[in-house]
Amino acid sequence: MSSSTTSILPSLSPPQPPQTQHLEHLSQEEQDKLKASVFQRLHPKLYLEKYLEEEVRPDGRELGGWRGVFLNVGSISTAEGSALVRMGDTTVVCGVKAEIAEPELDREGEGFLVPNLDLPAMCSPKFKPGPPSEEAQVLSERLNQALLTSNVLPLSSLCIESGKAVWVLYMDATCINYDGNAFDATLLAMVAALRNTTLPQAKHDSETHQTLCSRSKPRVPLQLANSVPIATSFGIFDSKYVLADPTAFEEPLLDASISVVLGDGGEIISLEQLGSVLVEDVQDGNGEWVKRDVLKECIEAARARRDVLVKEVLNGK
Amino acid sequence: MAQNVFDRRRTNGPEESTPFIYEEDISNPVRPQETCRKGRKPADIRPIFLQPGLINQAAGSAYIEMDRTKIACAIYGPRQSKNVAFHEKGRLNVEVKFAPYSCLTRRAPMRDAEDRSVAMALHQALLASVRLESFPKATIDIFITVIETDGMEGCVAAGSIAASTALAHAGIEVLGLVMSCSAAAMGSEVWLDPTDEESRLSNGTLVLSCMPALTTVTSVWQTGRMAPNQALSCMVASQNRCDDIHTIVAQALLLDNSKSNQENL
Amino acid sequence: MASTTSLSKAEKSYIQAGLLANPPTRGDGRSAQDFRTISLQTSVAPLANGSARVSIGRDPHDGSGGTEVLAATKLEVESVDLGSGSGGVNGGRVMCSVTCSPAAYPHLSSAALDDLQYDLTTILNSTLTHPSLHPKNLTILPGKKSWLLNLDLVVLVDSGNVFDALFLAARAALWDTKVPRTRSVEYKARKAGGGGEGGEKGDMEVDEEVVSGFDTRQIRHATDFELPDYWDEGEELDGRDRWPVCVTLNLVPPAHFLDATLEEEAAIPLRLLLMFSFDSDEPHIQGMRTMGNGELTVPQLGELLKEGEKYARQIWQSLNAKLKEEELGRIKERNKF
Numbered sequence: 001m002s003s004s005t006t007s008i009l010p011s012l013s014p015p016q017p018p019q020t021q022h023l024e025h026l027s028q029e030e031q032d033k034l035k036a037s038v039f040q041r042l043h044p045k046l047y048l049e050k051y052l053e054e055e056v057r058p059d060g061r062e063l064g065g066w067r068g069v070f071l072n073v074g075s076i077s078t079a080e081g082s083a084l085v086r087m088g089d090t091t092v093v094c095g096v097k098a099e100i101a102e103p104e105l106d107r108e109g110e111g112f113l114v115p116n117l118d119l120p121a122m123c124s125p126k127f128k129p130g131p132p133s134e135e136a137q138v139l140s141e142r143l144n145q146a147l148l149t150s151n152v153l154p155l156s157s158l159c160i161e162s163g164k165a166v167w168v169l170y171m172d173a174t175c176i177n178y179d180g181n182a183f184d185a186t187l188l189a190m191v192a193a194l195r196n197t198t199l200p201q202a203k204h205d206s207e208t209h210q211t212l213c214s215r216s217k218p219r220v221p222l223q224l225a226n227s228v229p230i231a232t233s234f235g236i237f238d239s240k241y242v243l244a245d246p247t248a249f250e251e252p253l254l255d256a257s258i259s260v261v262l263g264d265g266g267e268i269i270s271l272e273q274l275g276s277v278l279v280e281d282v283q284d285g286n287g288e289w290v291k292r293d294v295l296k297e298c299i300e301a302a303r304a305r306r307d308v309l310v311k312e313v314l315n316g317k
Numbered sequence: 318m319a320q321n322v323f324d325r326r327r328t329n330g331p332e333e334s335t336p337f338i339y340e341e342d343i344s345n346p347v348r349p350q351e352t353c354r355k356g357r358k359p360a361d362i363r364p365i366f367l368q369p370g371l372i373n374q375a376a377g378s379a380y381i382e383m384d385r386t387k388i389a390c391a392i393y394g395p396r397q398s399k400n401v402a403f404h405e406k407g408r409l410n411v412e413v414k415f416a417p418y419s420c421l422t423r424r425a426p427m428r429d430a431e432d433r434s435v436a437m438a439l440h441q442a443l444l445a446s447v448r449l450e451s452f453p454k455a456t457i458d459i460f461i462t463v464i465e466t467d468g469m470e471g472c473v474a475a476g477s478i479a480a481s482t483a484l485a486h487a488g489i490e491v492l493g494l495v496m497s498c499s500a501a502a503m504g505s506e507v508w509l510d511p512t513d514e515e516s517r518l519s520n521g522t523l524v525l526s527c528m529p530a531l532t533t534v535t536s537v538w539q540t541g542r543m544a545p546n547q548a549l550s551c552m553v554a555s556q557n558r559c560d561d562i563h564t565i566v567a568q569a570l571l572l573d574n575s576k577s578n579q580e581n582l
Numbered sequence: 583m584a585s586t587t588s589l590s591k592a593e594k595s596y597i598q599a600g601l602l603a604n605p606p607t608r609g610d611g612r613s614a615q616d617f618r619t620i621s622l623q624t625s626v627a628p629l630a631n632g633s634a635r636v637s638i639g640r641d642p643h644d645g646s647g648g649t650e651v652l653a654a655t656k657l658e659v660e661s662v663d664l665g666s667g668s669g670g671v672n673g674g675r676v677m678c679s680v681t682c683s684p685a686a687y688p689h690l691s692s693a694a695l696d697d698l699q700y701d702l703t704t705i706l707n708s709t710l711t712h713p714s715l716h717p718k719n720l721t722i723l724p725g726k727k728s729w730l731l732n733l734d735l736v737v738l739v740d741s742g743n744v745f746d747a748l749f750l751a752a753r754a755a756l757w758d759t760k761v762p763r764t765r766s767v768e769y770k771a772r773k774a775g776g777g778g779e780g781g782e783k784g785d786m787e788v789d790e791e792v793v794s795g796f797d798t799r800q801i802r803h804a805t806d807f808e809l810p811d812y813w814d815e816g817e818e819l820d821g822r823d824r825w826p827v828c829v830t831l832n833l834v835p836p837a838h839f840l841d842a843t844l845e846e847e848a849a850i851p852l853r854l855l856l857m858f859s860f861d862s863d864e865p866h867i868q869g870m871r872t873m874g875n876g877e878l879t880v881p882q883l884g885e886l887l888k889e890g891e892k893y894a895r896q897i898w899q900s901l902n903a904k905l906k907e908e909e910l911g912r913i914k915e916r917n918k919f
Contacts, residue, residue: 078385091372093416101335102333116426121458122375122389122391122462125374129458137326168331172416174462177373202337213339213340214340215341216341433704441874531877537854537872540708544866548867549884552880
């Protein structure tokens with residue numbers, strides 16, 4: 001029996017500070033980093049709040065700041081056109097494959113454009129292997145709507161022989177690394193891939209009912225419209241802060257989100273708002289929080305962003 | 318014509334569509350036999366570009382480019398095995414996905430038998446290298462996305478190099494890095510790292526996966542018609558080349574590690 | 583491959599110790615290179631173009647136990663036209679698939695069973711459908727129609743060594759396969775008014791056109807084929823001598839043994855599959871695969887290749903003798919009439 005008294009009653013002494021003996025091998029800086037990352041995991045909302053109170057976000061950006069965009073086209077030789085986009089850490093690869101099909105009976109002179117986004121299990125721990133998740137389905141549908149509404153590629157330009165043969169462009173985007181805001185990155189990748197796509201010259205032989213392409217004749221780029229759709233997304237946190245281009249850490253903490261797809265000259269192609277976008281960040285004379293609708297601000301910010309993207313990123317390619 | 322199965326979870330195209338065919342291919346279908354290798358010596362492999370740590374969401378990741386083979390690999394784990402009975406050694410779960418634009422004819426986004434056969438080959442190659450007893454009841458998920466492929470053998474070889482790099486990047490205990498090299502038997506010669514065209518013209522192909530650090534072989538996969546001594550010479554040539562690949566991979570990992578150490582400082 | 587038998591550590595080490603002993607001892611008293619009794623029958627499925635049934639280690643008294651595999655080939659006509667939608671290739675195609683009867687693996691879920699089927703199919707497909715083994719008589723009409731050879735294998739019971747059984751059954755079924763003889767037929771359409779081969783005279787006042795060999799305006803409407811003799815089984819599949827046999831070397835370094843039972847398979851982590859073909863003077867490897875968690879060295883592989891060749895040659899010779907015997911038996915039966 002040990003000589004020290006080991007009481008079976010619960011200890012009434014004040015709680016001890018967390019034992020740090022097991023962290024002694026780390027430097028003070030590393031210990032702080034570990035504590036911060038534990039705090040981030042256990043209390044993500046508080047963690048983000050503390051940053052936003054200082055008018056900065058966890059990755060160092062301003063509230064309305066954007067992540068750097070990197071674009072690379074034409075690296076996949078098996079595809080008719082391809083593009084790789086990195087928006088911060090979010091990486092999306094888009095490849096365009098062309099096939100030939102018979103047109104629909106009521107749209108004899110129109111081809112097909114089939115965009116799809118795949119969020120495989122590899123891009124984030126929150127996606128499981130298997131059929132497309134809800135998020136992937138929603139994003140695919142939104143991309144489809146955005147591309148069709150903007151008419152960036154008029155479907156009549158994909159016609160080879162009216163009523164007999166048309167081009168089908170399968171645009172498959174794969175997200176390789178998901179760090180939030182896959183929609184913006186994917187739309188940019190798809191648009192860039194379309195600009196990079198070239199199709200062989202095809203001729204339909206009505207006798208043999210076959211469509212043959214020529215290897216010797218040069219390939220033809222797509223007849224795209226001048227106005228390319230660019231998407232910009234925002235999130236509202238705690239009904240107080242408007243965050244542009246949210247990351248994967250911020251996304252689940254948002255109360256509401258706004259996604260704007262703009263064409264040339266600021267025309268709105270699509271606008272999606274989920275949740276209330278009334279922000280309370282100003283107090284009036286009585287100390288009451290004033291509610292402000294930020295939708296217009298977001299659209300303005302999106303316009304500015306689009307100009308920057310089109311000039312620097314797309315026109316370089 | 319490719320029948321497109323209607324999938325309510327994706328945007329669908331027309332019911333049937335065919336890949337386009339070139340006029341010239343129909344009129345001149347016969348291609349001349351390759352007697353001399355174009356552009357490379359028989360024992361040369363294509364240059365490797367390897368980048369660990371491409372995917373920050375994953376525990377470990379790597380991206381490899383070998384000319385026209387581009388593969389991204391992400392490793393999650395060891396994490397809890399759900400829905401599986403108790404197992405005292407860890408499990409390795411390899412899943413391979415070919416992007417629809419990765420092959421000359423578009424592949425359907427559904428998983429098919431080819432995905433699984435590549436996954437099986439990679440599983441076999443990596444199984445012996447991982448210290449499974451260090452994580453009982455847990456699974457390591459290895460996800461491979463093939464962005465562009467130039468032949469199945471090249472795919473398996475590049476995939477195992479990427480997966481091994483990613484395992485090391487994730488800090489999972491391994492007995493050694495697994496390197497793979499593919500070889501094709503062309504007549505009496507052995508051509509290393511054949512392209513799709515070259516392996517189709519050859520009599521047979523062989524993919525050898527080994528751990529150069531331990532000079533042991535973890536997996537051999539041979540198809541086609543070869544004499545036994547030819548198969549042996551393919552294996553010896555591949556193994557020698559794996560030593561060189563090992564140096565490249567080790568360097569890439571060291572570089573990445575020193576870079577991340579610098580960032581932390 | 584899913585390890586379907588679970589063994590305790592004690593059982594595993596018992597089996598391994600027995601195999602490493604000198605001389606090696608096994609549960610059923612066999613030596614390291616002994617096979618269980620193999621029984622083979624061909625032409626077991628009358629509706630198939632070729633079939634075979636193989637069982638390894640079946641109890642002779644009550645017919646139970648043992649690994650049993652059934653293989654059957656069926657020929658289908660495929661269109662080779664590029665725009666027609668079928669996958670036909672000029673020169674014919676060979677497709678192989680393995681299914682596992684759920685009765686053979688009662689404790690596997692259907693998903694796991696699917697996976698197992700996929701895996702077995704992959705191994706057989708990659709070996710047997712390789713262009714070097716492609717039979718040359720699968721064309722019916724060059725550029726238009728060809729045969730699709732479907733080889734289907736069913737694992738009815740699995741008591742270990744399923745790969746050797748699968749390849750034996752495949753080779754036997756392909757040996758037994760008869761390709762129906764075809765003859766191509768052409769229909770030439772006459773110009774307006776007439777039709778069909780007979781060329782009936784319709785309400786035409788114009789003289790019938792004389793068919794000239796230089797008249798390129800004639801359009802050949804249909805090119806078809808027919809079976810000249812309905813009752814003829816057909817000719818042998820070309821290159822039936824080339825199909826390989828498989829020998830599975832179960833590795834307990836430095837030793838190895840053949841024809842493992844389920845328990846032995848579960849106790850041994852690593853095995854080497856070798857597919858050999860002895861159709862010409864020189865032996866050829868048609869396939870090689872390592873399976874399981876283990877390591878080898880290249881010199882060891884070289885040794886195993888040599889040993890495997892010897893075993894495969896014995897299997898090959900016995901199989902050929904049996905196949906010839908079966909064939910003679912069938913010819914005698916037919917000639918009884």
